[in-house]
Amino acid sequence: MSLTIRLRHRFPSIQLDIAFEVPAPGVTALFGPSGAGKSTTIAVAAGLLRPDACRVEIDGQVLADTAAGVWLPPERRRVGLVFQDARLFPHMSVATNLRFGLRRAAPGPIRFDEVVELLGIGALLERRPHTLSGGERQRVAIGRALLAQPRLLLMDEPLVNLDDARKAEILPYLTRLKTALRLPVIYVTHALDEVSRLADSLVLLEAGRVTGSGTVSEVAARTDLPLARRDDAGALLLCRVVAHDVGRELTRLEGGGATFWVPLLDAPLQAECRIRIPAREVILAGKPPDAISVHNIVPGTVRRVAAEGARRSVLVEIALPSGTLLGRVTPDAITRLALSPGAPVLALIKSTSIEVLGA
Amino acid sequence: MAARAVGFGLPLAVLTAWVLARTRFPGRSLLSVLVHLPLALPPVVTGWLLLITFGIRGPIGSVLHDWFDVRLVFTTAGASLACAVMTFPVMVRAVRLSLEAADPALEQAARTLGAGRLDRLCNVTLPLASPGILVGGIVGYATCLGEFGAVITFAANIPGQTQTLPLAIYAALQVPGGEATAAKLSLVSITLALIGLLLSEWIGKRLNAALGR
Numbered sequence: 001m002s003l004t005i006r007l008r009h010r011f012p013s014i015q016l017d018i019a020f021e022v023p024a025p026g027v028t029a030l031f032g033p034s035g036a037g038k039s040t041t042i043a044v045a046a047g048l049l050r051p052d053a054c055r056v057e058i059d060g061q062v063l064a065d066t067a068a069g070v071w072l073p074p075e076r077r078r079v080g081l082v083f084q085d086a087r088l089f090p091h092m093s094v095a096t097n098l099r100f101g102l103r104r105a106a107p108g109p110i111r112f113d114e115v116v117e118l119l120g121i122g123a124l125l126e127r128r129p130h131t132l133s134g135g136e137r138q139r140v141a142i143g144r145a146l147l148a149q150p151r152l153l154l155m156d157e158p159l160v161n162l163d164d165a166r167k168a169e170i171l172p173y174l175t176r177l178k179t180a181l182r183l184p185v186i187y188v189t190h191a192l193d194e195v196s197r198l199a200d201s202l203v204l205l206e207a208g209r210v211t212g213s214g215t216v217s218e219v220a221a222r223t224d225l226p227l228a229r230r231d232d233a234g235a236l237l238l239c240r241v242v243a244h245d246v247g248r249e250l251t252r253l254e255g256g257g258a259t260f261w262v263p264l265l266d267a268p269l270q271a272e273c274r275i276r277i278p279a280r281e282v283i284l285a286g287k288p289p290d291a292i293s294v295h296n297i298v299p300g301t302v303r304r305v306a307a308e309g310a311r312r313s314v315l316v317e318i319a320l321p322s323g324t325l326l327g328r329v330t331p332d333a334i335t336r337l338a339l340s341p342g343a344p345v346l347a348l349i350k351s352t353s354i355e356v357l358g359a
Numbered sequence: 360m361a362a363r364a365v366g367f368g369l370p371l372a373v374l375t376a377w378v379l380a381r382t383r384f385p386g387r388s389l390l391s392v393l394v395h396l397p398l399a400l401p402p403v404v405t406g407w408l409l410l411i412t413f414g415i416r417g418p419i420g421s422v423l424h425d426w427f428d429v430r431l432v433f434t435t436a437g438a439s440l441a442c443a444v445m446t447f448p449v450m451v452r453a454v455r456l457s458l459e460a461a462d463p464a465l466e467q468a469a470r471t472l473g474a475g476r477l478d479r480l481c482n483v484t485l486p487l488a489s490p491g492i493l494v495g496g497i498v499g500y501a502t503c504l505g506e507f508g509a510v511i512t513f514a515a516n517i518p519g520q521t522q523t524l525p526l527a528i529y530a531a532l533q534v535p536g537g538e539a540t541a542a543k544l545s546l547v548s549i550t551l552a553l554i555g556l557l558l559s560e561w562i563g564k565r566l567n568a569a570l571g572r
């Protein structure tokens with residue numbers, strides 16, 4: 001089961017040549033700076049923009065293939081789209097907005113009550129769109145798109161117009177949707193925290209080209225890709241809750257073939273969660289230190305050492321049994337520890353430095 | 360008569376306004392000029408043009424008369440036609456402005472939700488343009504009541520059939536001692552105009568509030 005998008009299009013200012021294939025269902029983030037071609041890709045997938053050449057295929061169903069002369073119009077694609085600006089119909093109540101797509105779609109698995117409950121919009125049903133807050137409006141827009149029973153959901157920077165508080169309000173709903181409705185989703189964003197929380201796969205776009213793609217953990221930890229060049233570069237690991245040590249107020253997680261202790265979580269055993277370990281919070285050591293507060297001393301192997309010129313630092317990819325950590329240290333540290341590809345190394349990570357996302 | 364003029368004219372005006380606001384084709388400017396012509400022409404000229412087109416010997420009038428036994432000149436229906444033609448630009452203008460204000464982004468949203476062309480027009484575009492359509496209708500109705508030049512030229516001044524308010528006032532003024540009648544009719548005219556304008560203002564406000572503007 002997969003989703004393929006290929007498109008070529010020439011704008012006056014930029015030539016787009018984008019192709020990727022990602023697993024479906026799952027959330028795929030299209031990540032990149034403005035003008036990289038993210039929104040164009042979305043518009044092509046929805047059928048709102050007809051490019052010079054394209055192919056859009058989901059689970060073997062071809063929605064568009066210019067070479068074969070196939071072009072389904074948006075209204076027949078069953079591809080939902082959540083716009084940046086919600087675009088609720090101002091002359092209808094929230095409930096009527098929600099049912100707009102539902103009434104026009106063939107019966108499908110996504111039920112009205114379920115969506116209303118998942119998005120927490122039950123109290124808004126009788127209201128008019130202009131009386132809603134930005135966050136509420138966006139939740140209704142997501143519900144409206146879902147109820148049209150789409151086979152693919154596109155989200156074009158749905159949180160970009162919201163302040164941090166509203167974002168924090170919506171993100172948990174998105175995480176819930178992701179697990180409740182098994183639907184392929186393409187999520188356009190240039191916010192790393194949204195990628196870290198939501199995405200399963202990641203496609204990096206820059207200047208109309210795909211610069212890298214893969215699972216979100218893979219792409220985040222590749223020192224040769226732009227994500228690792230950021231100040232807030234870090235590794236992302238999918239983990240399971242293995243044990244709670246209530247006495248010591250710690251929770252033990254397993255992910256990437258390693259064990260991590262984090263401050264006690266309020267999550268059931270075996271629950272899945274994601275952790276992000278910022279590269280600059282990682283200390284490298286040659287042998288285990290003693291009498292140290294750090295809980296996590298994770299053994300790994302150096303895979304790649306990449307100098308970061310202007311920053312006067314070096315980014316080290318550390319291979320775990322089934323994952324990758326990133327550490328940012330000084331060039332001097334590399335020399336003193338004699339770190340080169342293949343060398344064993346210990347990564348020291350404070351429990352409090354590990355960001356637990358969506359437990 | 361005015362009701363008939365608006366009843367037939369308004370749907371056509373909505374269609375024309377939609378074509379002018381939402382489509383691009385080579386003859387678009389020409390259509391726009393044609394629609395707005397009655398605004399710029401002296402009404403008597405418009406009436407005369409109607410007379411030679413819809414007269415019993417005119418190209419359209421003869422067909423209507425010979426095939427369907429319909430005569431428009433000097434009839435109530437003819438007065439309605441003259442009114443409709445004169446108020447058409449006013450109605451198109453009002454509707455077109457509100458269609459252009461209706462956000463095409465909402466139509467795009469409707470498309471991705473499975474709504475076809477006609478569906479979008481009826482359930483998204485027209486409701487969004489409804490303030491303009493209503494205002495266009497009311498202003499059109501008021502203008503009809505006051506139509507003079509085109510009606511007198513095309514449909515003459517027949518009391519009870521083709522006589523509009525200004526025609527009646529004009530006729531009253533021609534008769535010695537008709538000033539009292541003229542004053543009464545003028546008062547009716549002023550009242551109708553005020554009611555029409557206030558009504559359109561009020562409805563426009565209500566509808567815009569419902570649309571959250």
